[in-house]
Amino acid sequence: MTIEKKEEKTQEKWEVQLRKGTLELVILAALQHRTLYGLELLKLLQSFKSAAITEGTLYPLLDRLKREGIVDAQWVQEGDVRPRKYYSLTTTGHHKLADLITLWRQSVFDIEFLLAHPGPDVLPVQGE
Numbered sequence: 001m002t003i004e005k006k007e008e009k010t011q012e013k014w015e016v017q018l019r020k021g022t023l024e025l026v027i028l029a030a031l032q033h034r035t036l037y038g039l040e041l042l043k044l045l046q047s048f049k050s051a052a053i054t055e056g057t058l059y060p061l062l063d064r065l066k067r068e069g070i071v072d073a074q075w076v077q078e079g080d081v082r083p084r085k086y087y088s089l090t091t092t093g094h095h096k097l098a099d100l101i102t103l104w105r106q107s108v109f110d111i112e113f114l115l116a117h118p119g120p121d122v123l124p125v126q127g128e
Helices: 003-029 036-048 057-066 093-115
Strands: 071-078 081-089
Touching: 003 036, 003 057, 003 081, 003 093, 036 057, 036 081, 057 071, 081 093
Parallel strands: none
Antiparallel strands: 071 081
16 A cells, blocks of 8 residues: 555544544534424535535434434424424533533634644643
C-alpha cells in the first residue's frame, strides 16, 4: 500500500470517528426548531459532508433517542400518501442539546487554542 493510500485511509477513519462522535448533536440540532420525518432528516444530514449517514445508522439512533425520551415520534397521515413518522425534540431533548452544545463549544475552543498556540502557553479559561 502506498503512503498516499495509507494517509487517505487514515483520514477516512478519522472522518468516520468524528461523524460518530458528533452524530447525536447533529440530529438534535436539526430537530431543535422543527419537526422532520425520517427521510427528510436523512436528506438534510446527507446535504452536509460531515454529517452524511445512511438509513441503517439514522433509524436505530432515532429509536434509541426515543427510548431515552430525547425525541418524540408521531405517525402522521398526509392525504393518500403512506403515513410518515415525524420526529421532534422533547423537553429532555432540548436540555440534552444544550449540554452537547456546551461540550462542543468547549472542545472547539480547546482545539482552536492548541492550533493557534502549540507552544508551552498556559491554557486559558473559555470566556476570558
